[in-house]
Amino acid sequence: MNDRDTQVAQPQDTEADCGREGQKFVGKPVRRVEDARLLTGLGRYVDDVPAGHALQMALVRSDQPHARIVDIHTAVAKTMPGVVGVYVWSDLAHLVKPAIATSRMSGYQPTPIHALANGVVHFVGEPVVAIVARSRYEAEDAVDGIEIIYDPLPVATNPEAAVEPGAPILHEGFESNVLVERAFVRGEVDAAFANAALVVSGKFRFHRKTSAAMEPRCYFADIDPGRDSLTLYTSSQVPGIVRDALADLLNMPGNQLTVIAPDVGGGFGGKTSVYQEEMLVCTLARKLGRAVKWTGDRLEDLLSTSQAFDERVAADLALDEEGRIVGLRANVIGDVGAYSIYPWTAGIEPVQVISFLPGPYQVPAYHGHVRGVTTPKSPTGPYRGVGRPTSTFVMERLMDMAAGRLGMDPADIRQRNLVQPDQFPYKTAVGIVWDQSAFTEGLHAAKERFGYTQARVEQEQARAEGRWIGIGIACYAELSGIGSRISASPGMPINTGTDTCVIQLDSTGAIRASFGCASHGQGHETTLAQVLADELGARLEDLRVVTGNSAAVPHSTGSYASRTAVISSGAGILAARELRQRMQRVAAFLLSVTVDDLEIVDSNIRVRLGDGKLSFGELARALYSQMGRVPPDVREEMCVSRVYDPVVGTTSSATHLVQVEVDPQTYAVHIQKYVIAEDCGRIINPLIVTGQTRGALAQGVGAALLEEVVYDADGQLLTASLVDYLLPSAPEVPALDMVHLKAEAPNTLGGFRGMGEGGTIGSPAAIANAVADALSSFGVEISELPVTPERLFRLIHQSKLDSTEE
Ligand code: MCN
Ligand code: SMO
Numbered sequence: 001m002n003d004r005d006t007q008v009a010q011p012q013d014t015e016a017d018c019g020r021e022g023q024k025f026v027g028k029p030v031r032r033v034e035d036a037r038l039l040t041g042l043g044r045y046v047d048d049v050p051a052g053h054a055l056q057m058a059l060v061r062s063d064q065p066h067a068r069i070v071d072i073h074t075a076v077a078k079t080m081p082g083v084v085g086v087y088v089w090s091d092l093a094h095l096v097k098p099a100i101a102t103s104r105m106s107g108y109q110p111t112p113i114h115a116l117a118n119g120v121v122h123f124v125g126e127p128v129v130a131i132v133a134r135s136r137y138e139a140e141d142a143v144d145g146i147e148i149i150y151d152p153l154p155v156a157t158n159p160e161a162a163v164e165p166g167a168p169i170l171h172e173g174f175e176s177n178v179l180v181e182r183a184f185v186r187g188e189v190d191a192a193f194a195n196a197a198l199v200v201s202g203k204f205r206f207h208r209k210t211s212a213a214m215e216p217r218c219y220f221a222d223i224d225p226g227r228d229s230l231t232l233y234t235s236s237q238v239p240g241i242v243r244d245a246l247a248d249l250l251n252m253p254g255n256q257l258t259v260i261a262p263d264v265g266g267g268f269g270g271k272t273s274v275y276q277e278e279m280l281v282c283t284l285a286r287k288l289g290r291a292v293k294w295t296g297d298r299l300e301d302l303l304s305t306s307q308a309f310d311e312r313v314a315a316d317l318a319l320d321e322e323g324r325i326v327g328l329r330a331n332v333i334g335d336v337g338a339y340s341i342y343p344w345t346a347g348i349e350p351v352q353v354i355s356f357l358p359g360p361y362q363v364p365a366y367h368g369h370v371r372g373v374t375t376p377k378s379p380t381g382p383y384r385g386v387g388r389p390t391s392t393f394v395m396e397r398l399m400d401m402a403a404g405r406l407g408m409d410p411a412d413i414r415q416r417n418l419v420q421p422d423q424f425p426y427k428t429a430v431g432i433v434w435d436q437s438a439f440t441e442g443l444h445a446a447k448e449r450f451g452y453t454q455a456r457v458e459q460e461q462a463r464a465e466g467r468w469i470g471i472g473i474a475c476y477a478e479l480s481g482i483g484s485r486i487s488a489s490p491g492m493p494i495n496t497g498t499d500t501c502v503i504q505l506d507s508t509g510a511i512r513a514s515f516g517c518a519s520h521g522q523g524h525e526t527t528l529a530q531v532l533a534d535e536l537g538a539r540l541e542d543l544r545v546v547t548g549n550s551a552a553v554p555h556s557t558g559s560y561a562s563r564t565a566v567i568s569s570g571a572g573i574l575a576a577r578e579l580r581q582r583m584q585r586v587a588a589f590l591l592s593v594t595v596d597d598l599e600i601v602d603s604n605i606r607v608r609l610g611d612g613k614l615s616f617g618e619l620a621r622a623l624y625s626q627m628g629r630v631p632p633d634v635r636e637e638m639c640v641s642r643v644y645d646p647v648v649g650t651t652s653s654a655t656h657l658v659q660v661e662v663d664p665q666t667y668a669v670h671i672q673k674y675v676i677a678e679d680c681g682r683i684i685n686p687l688i689v690t691g692q693t694r695g696a697l698a699q700g701v702g703a704a705l706l707e708e709v710v711y712d713a714d715g716q717l718l719t720a721s722l723v724d725y726l727l728p729s730a731p732e733v734p735a736l737d738m739v740h741l742k743a744e745a746p747n748t749l750g751g752f753r754g755m756g757e758g759g760t761i762g763s764p765a766a767i768a769n770a771v772a773d774a775l776s777s778f779g780v781e782i783s784e785l786p787v788t789p790e791r792l793f794r795l796i797h798q799s800k801l802d803s804t805e806e
Helices: 035-039 136-143 189-194 239-249 276-288 298-304 348-356 388-406 410-417 439-450 452-464 524-536 564-591 616-625 686-706 758-774 789-805
Strands: 055-061 067-073 083-087 127-133 147-152 178-186 198-206 218-224 229-234 257-260 292-295 311-319 325-337 366-374 468-480 499-505 511-515 543-546 598-601 604-607 613-615 639-644 650-662 669-679 737-740
Touching (some): 055 276, 055 298, 083 276, 127 136, 127 276, 189 311, 189 325, 218 276, 229 276, 239 257, 239 276, 311 348, 325 348, 348 468, 410 439, 410 468, 439 452, 524 564, 564 639, 686 758
Parallel strands (some): 229 257, 325 366, 511 543
Antiparallel strands (some): 055 127, 083 127, 218 229, 598 604, 604 613
8 A cells, every 4th residue: 555665755844745645634734633622621631530539649758768667657647637548568568569670681680669668768759658538638638647767778879889889789688789781792892993093982971850741640540349340540651551560460350450541741751650659549449449549749740750861971982084983882871760660671761872872873883881770769761762862962972073073064974974875774783773764864954954054154153253153963763663573671571562453333333443552642633533534534523533541452551662653553554444344345235336336535435436325324324223234144343453563663763953052141052943854754744743843852952951850969859849840941942943854664554653752862962062062162072961051151161271271
């Protein structure tokens, strides 16, 4: 069905029509069908699910980073008004197992996560006591009635100190704080460095982040006590993973446990893991035979939602005299926080850093080494881009440093080193295979749209006037729509390579398609309906897309890792094709023609060269109600389930180009112009792709300039409110000009590539390069993000001091 010959990338306008011949919806800027509800306050989030009958839970969280729990006094709280129960770990130990993220990686140390701390606390914010009361108000009040006696234990909050011999060990019985260690070696790295014309080196740091979704985490366990069946409403990106995990931890069959993610107000990776509070509301609901609800507040979110990449990277790049990469070396320490998160493990972020460090470039020799180190801080987990914002930052800084030393233009050095069109499929130094993707075309298109050559001329003039103007480029590639051959996180216990679509024509003539994905802002109700409508010949409004309900399909995970456009669409295409054939076979019988005589247009099955036609409703009535019209041997079951596995996945790529001006008074960075040329394959909905990229760019601007989770040396969180943790707002987010390259993915059904994360992968690197370029006259390098005014001030003044001393 798919043309595979449209590999040559052509720049297109932002909201261009990207459709194919004969396709009414895919490729069109269809307005998001979910927005009418979401923008008028009619969205139904967990907190909107009627829960008047539920008991409310509040938690007493550890105020200690690492301590033995000596005693917990609960007597006072238990007598407080409205309190139904007060629970510590020993009250629940026989009801819920700890979540353990196992891994096949050698030397990996798993850390069990208990619903409530089991004897020792490992970070500030860890749940220690659960209080259930009639109202949240009373539950919160009773928190003050709890007294916990701790015996503090030593801490190593700095991961570099935590790996030293003799450092205090965070997890009892472990021999080291290293939870995961991995290395990739390809080629003769030492020889490459020995013979190189130029070596550039840096020590990079990307500070800790948090997802800061607008809706904090919220869980409501409703129970049908007579059947011992539970429905968990959860603000999760992965209701399928949560269902499977809780079924195991609570020892419940999956048919007794339904996990529903209704409307979810953002996740950005922070809602991809299984949380203690999810275990708690379910365990307590079963114990009490009553519905139990927990609603996180912003403080709890900042304390306990999984955080993001806290990486230290020492890296060297070796080049020949023409600026060709000959070798790359990196040593990474990732601060993974207190626990190895379920199911992704502590490897998810740090291992991805070294997996993707070579980026879209030809790197013949590579040695990457990483250690994921546990420290008494909130656990880290997936965050938009996973690993690649850091690896792109490091690699793209090194490329610019090399260009500077060789007197080359930053665009030219990239052009020379990118994997060239005739080299695809290209196996990277770590064994990832890039299928055909518009790497060089992306760089070229971004330069054209940006007016790069002219911008460099204007930059020189502005500099002559004393202005601090810089231009930054970043190129990256990512693997999206990862299928069953590659683990979404190395060595993790579950495979996430498929999605399922169950599609049915019901007796009213309506079509419902259920998927295992779980939209939390991506607009899946629109994009999946576009894909199905084209396959079925249906009108968009005749389709209902159901996502985020673990009971709707036999196996599901959710939405993360830019997978839904590839994997869920693929399942939808397979299921819709089969349903269409079945509908056509029955219709052919009813209309006394052959299947080949039929077409389906606007939800009508009609005879191509005649008058006969049947609406979906008429077909359903004939089949389900007027049984005499369709004899048993002609009847078809109008419910189809299909699983799609893209096996390896596909390569998305982009070039970001940005111009910034640094204010010499305030040291604030102003973004003046931003262009992204991206290849996400065939586009389902250009409005959504542009919107996703804008949102992801906003997140990348935050990561580059503002956002930083800060813990003090004792492990106390200093950025415990949004006054201290700075999110970007409208004035900081630049206007974005986009070029869509649309090089169809050669090996996915539909030709789509994922793109939900890309904007966050390229932007920190591009902005860092632009700031470094703006300040090149001071000889400062940007090796730490976010590049806050304070950091810039220090860098510039240090460099001024250095030059006066010389
Ligand atoms: N799309 C398209 N054409 C393509 C590729 C994608 O029209 N060629 C559309 C898709 O159909 C989908 C959207 O773009 O509606 C994103 O698709 P995809 O790249 O497959 O990513 P997922 O849907 O799997 O979403 C996950 C991704 C991740 S990993 C994070 S993190 C993230 C993101 O999506 N978090 C988000 N986007 C977010 N958007 C919002 N509003 N909130 C978040 O928390
Ligand atoms: S960090 Mo996105 O949920 O994979």
